[in-house]
Amino acid sequence: MINRKKTRQIYVGDVAIGGGNPISVQSMTKTDTRDVDATVRQITLLKSIGCEIIRLAVPDMQAAIAIGKIKSQLAGHSIPIIADIHFDWRLALEAINQGVDGLRLNPGNIGAKWKVREIVNSAKEKNIPIRIGVNAGSLEKDLLEKYTHPTTEALIESAERHIRILEDLNFYNIKVSLKASSVIKTVEAYRLFSDRFDYPLHIGISEAGPPMSGTIKSAVGLGILLAEGIGDTMRVSLTAEPEEEVRVAYEILKSLGIRKRGPELISCPTCGRCQVDMRPLAQKVEDILKNIDKPISVAVMGCIVNGPGEAREADIGIASSKGMGLVFKKGKVIKKVKEEELLKTLNDLINEA
Known part of the structure; x- marks a missing residue:
């Protein structure tokens, strides 16, 4: 405080x-x-x-x-x-x-x-x-x-x-x-x-x-x-x-928790477990969020094993792996989709939030 x-x-x-x-x-x-x-x-x-x-x-x-x-x-x-x-x-x-x-x-x-x-x-x-x-x-x-x-x-x-x-x-x-x-x-x-x-x-x-x-x-x-x-x-x-x-x-x-306007993006720094290039993926999500006013937190994680748990405080998020990915809310997986469908699925969830 x-x-x-x-x-x-x-x-x-x-x-x-x-x-x-x-x-x-x-x-x-x-x-x-x-x-x-x-x-x-x-x-x-x-x-x-x-x-x-x-x-x-x-x-x-x-x-x-x-x-x-x-x-x-x-x-x-x-x-x-x-x-x-x-x-x-x-x-x-x-x-x-x-x-x-x-x-x-x-x-x-x-x-x-x-x-x-x-x-x-x-x-x-x-x-x-x-x-x-x-x-x-x-x-x-x-x-x-x-x-x-x-x-x-x-x-x-x-x-x-x-x-x-x-x-x-x-x-x-x-x-x-x-x-x-x-x-x-x-x-x-x-x-x-x-x-x-x-x-x-x-x-x-x-x-x-x-x-x-x-x-x-x-x-x-x-x-x-x-x-x-x-x-x-x-x-x-x-x-x-x-x-x-x-x-x-x-x-x-x-x-600092002083004011909340617009979304918060959480993304992992990547490590040897990543099987996708996180940088362009996180950048694309950041571009989506630039025009969003809703005070939601969105996570982009590169590991489907630990990603949802590590970002459990995020309102919604994605965890990507080679060829597929998980969509989750508050750390709980709600959907498995093809890798190429991740961004659209995430965008839809943001608009619904």
């Missing part, structure tokens, strides 16, 4: 974050925000596979204005949109004007205090939260001089500065992230921050990498934090299509 750290509750659109609410899964579009049709298609796909919050890059005024068109085309497919803003206060104001549901910006990078006040007043009026996003790769120059490199304390001090700016303007509708490409540094920063503050936390490993190595780094880092009860919303950052980020995020949550 994981005991979640108690944090304040805020809302991004209609998604509650913090306060013990379910850990929400985010991603970021990888289209040009100014290409409204392409961005809408990507958001629609992401929502269909369980993404709950979407962040858009807003590099210029044209992108900020496009948010309104994107929101309009998404009518009926409600999903909160966060605008990612750097430096230019006018982009934040326009994004709010276009109906964005949240901002990701660091107030200390906006400039004069009156510019920050303008953003805060507009965000207050629309009840829009601001995520302070501290990143080890873009810390303030004086902090880098003070600490000589991006230490965990430097990350915390940067976050404190930005928080203080907003709190001085009586703005508390805040969530915070403290990301680094280093797993250890990221974990330490979130631990320290979580001990000192009760603002809800957006967790992630920055620039985690391509699918394989990025998934491993994210699973290790986010898995540690989540197991310690730290984190209220999350994004897995991969050099891959954004839907892969969403799938990996749910697999991490599922592995």
Whole structure:
């Protein structure tokens, strides 16, 4: 049983974050925000596979204005949109004007205090939260001089500065992230921050990498934090299509028993008893399961002698041997079929479940 750290509750659109609410899964579009049709298609796909919050890059005024068109085309497919803003206060104001549901910006990078006040007043009026996003790769120059490199304390001090700016303007509708490409540094920063503050936390490993190595780094880092009860919303950052980020995020949550969305695939690592090539078989089953939302567990085993027993906790499964295979439920064999009929039989059982 994981005991979640108690944090304040805020809302991004209609998604509650913090306060013990379910850990929400985010991603970021990888289209040009100014290409409204392409961005809408990507958001629609992401929502269909369980993404709950979407962040858009807003590099210029044209992108900020496009948010309104994107929101309009998404009518009926409600999903909160966060605008990612750097430096230019006018982009934040326009994004709010276009109906964005949240901002990701660091107030200390906006400039004069009156510019920050303008953003805060507009965000207050629309009840829009601001995520302070501290990143080890873009810390303030004086902090880098003070600490000589991006230490965990430097990350915390940067976050404190930005928080203080907003709190001085009586703005508390805040969530915070403290990301680094280093797993250890990221974990330490979130631990320290979580001990000192009760603002809800957006967790992630920055620039985690391509699918394989990025998934491993994210699973290790986010898995540690989540197991310690730290984190209220999350994004897995991969050099891959954004839907892969969403799938990996749910697999991490599922592995810890925090959230169950979609199926769980159990497959044996193979050994000398195997008489079939398990890798393509397991891959084909994984491909089938990608479009399934049901929270079922499916096993693919390579040994008809021990396979059903070893995967007895799976809802349904197959155990293959040369020329034939067994179909089982909860470890009990229900059918023997030809090897070439295994996948179809399994697919039918999944659809019936």
